[in-house]
Amino acid sequence: xxxxxxxxxxxxxxxxxxxxxxxxxxxxxxxxxxxxxxxxxxxxxxxxxxxxxxxxxxxxxxxxxxxxxxxxxxxxxxxxxxxxxxxxxxxxxxxxxxxxxxxxxxxxxxxxxxxxxxxxxxxxxxxxxxxxxxxxxxxxxxxxxxxxxxxxxxxxxxxxxxxxxxxxxxxxxxxxxxxxxxxxxxxxxxxxxxxxxxxxxxxxxxxxxxxxxxxxxxxxxxxxxxx
Numbered sequence: 124x125x126x127x128x129x130x131x132x133x134x135x136x137x138x139x140x141x142x143x144x145x146x147x148x149x150x151x152x153x154x155x156x157x158x159x160x161x162x163x164x165x166x167x168x169x170x171x172x173x174x175x176x177x178x179x180x181x182x183x184x185x186x187x188x189x190x191x192x193x194x195x196x197x198x199x200x201x202x203x204x205x206x207x208x209x210x211x212x213x214x215x216x217x218x219x220x221x222x223x224x225x226x227x228x229x230x231x232x233x234x235x236x237x238x239x240x241x242x243x244x245x246x247x248x249x250x251x252x253x254x255x256x257x258x259x260x261x262x263x264x265x266x267x268x269x270x271x272x273x274x275x276x277x278x279x280x281x282x283x284x285x286x287x288x289x290x291x292x293x294x295x296x297x298x299x300x301x302x303x304x305x306x307x308x309x310x311x312x313x314x315x316x317x318x319x320x321x322x323x324x325x326x327x328x329x330x331x332x333x334x335x336x337x338x339x340x341x342x343x344x345x346x347x348x349x350x
Contacts, residue, residue, distance in 0.1 A: 125263040125288040139255050140200035141207075154194055158184060160208040163201045164242070172244040175201060202248050207256025209245050213238045214258035217265045225341050227269035229334070232291050235262050236333055239295035243303065246295035263288075275348050283344045290340055294333050 145156060162183035167175055180201060181188040195201055213234035218227040239246040254263070270283045 125266055125284045139253075140195060140203050141256050143196075145194070154184065154186060154190060156194065156204065159191070159194060159201070160204045163205040164208055167205055167244045168242060172247055175244075177201070199252070202252060203256060206245055206248050206252075206254065207258045209242050210235070210238050210256070210258035210262060214261040217261065218269075222269075224269040224272040225345075227272075228266055228287060228341060229337055231262055231265045231269070232287055232337055233333065235266075236291050236295050239291075240298050240302075243299050246292070246299045250292050250296050270344070273344060273348055275344075279347055283340075286340045286343070287337070290333075290337055294336065298333075 159180065163175070163180050166179055166183050170179075175198060177191055177195075177198060178188045181191040184191065195204070213231075216234075218230050222230075239249055254260075266287055267280075267284055270287070271280055273280075273283075275283070
């Protein structure tokens with residue numbers, strides 16, 4: 124959820140690699156968080172989420188697994204670092220404070236969605252773990268600030284935040300799943316489309332319509348504010 128990303132829980136409630144201080148380098152060649160992130164993303168892009176292990180990332184880096192454990196404690200740390208790593212470009216260019224609220228939501232949400240769908244594994248992980256890395260937090264805070272700019276009660280803002288969050292993560296997960304089905308077996312994909320109960324359903328399977336669905340969500344936000 125965007126609210127979870129914007130306001131990370133305390134260390135006592137949620138232990139995250141981002142809340143722990145980085146340890147000093149102790150290996151030669153020196154490991155850094157940046158090198159670990161790059162190696163993890165490379166492994167995931169090449170072999171997929173099921174292949175991610177501490178031992179394989181260590182092999183990517185040319186070090187022993189025990190050296191890697193000095194910097195990250197578990198596989199989940201690698202997941203969190205990799206997901207936030209692929210969001211770096213999206214978080215680097217955020218709409219300015221003078222941007223209209225709806226344009227800021229659309230641009231930021233699309234950047235978030237595009238980053239998740241650019242890596243088949245990212246949407247899967249993003250839907251399963253809290254996104255509390257600095258890049259995810261920067262993106263989510265920009266969306267929340269824009270929705271708050273539109274006004275409304277706290278409950279109305281919370282509903283709008285949830286709607287945008289669900290659209291980003293849900294659309295990314297669906298887009299990646301359809302892409303995987305197409306690449307695996309075109310016949311299986313055609314059968315899934317044929318099983319749709321109506322033409323609109325079939326069309327929805329074939330196209331993710333991210334921008335149009337987000338427009339519909341924002342139209343709803345405007346209508347509730349006007350009401």
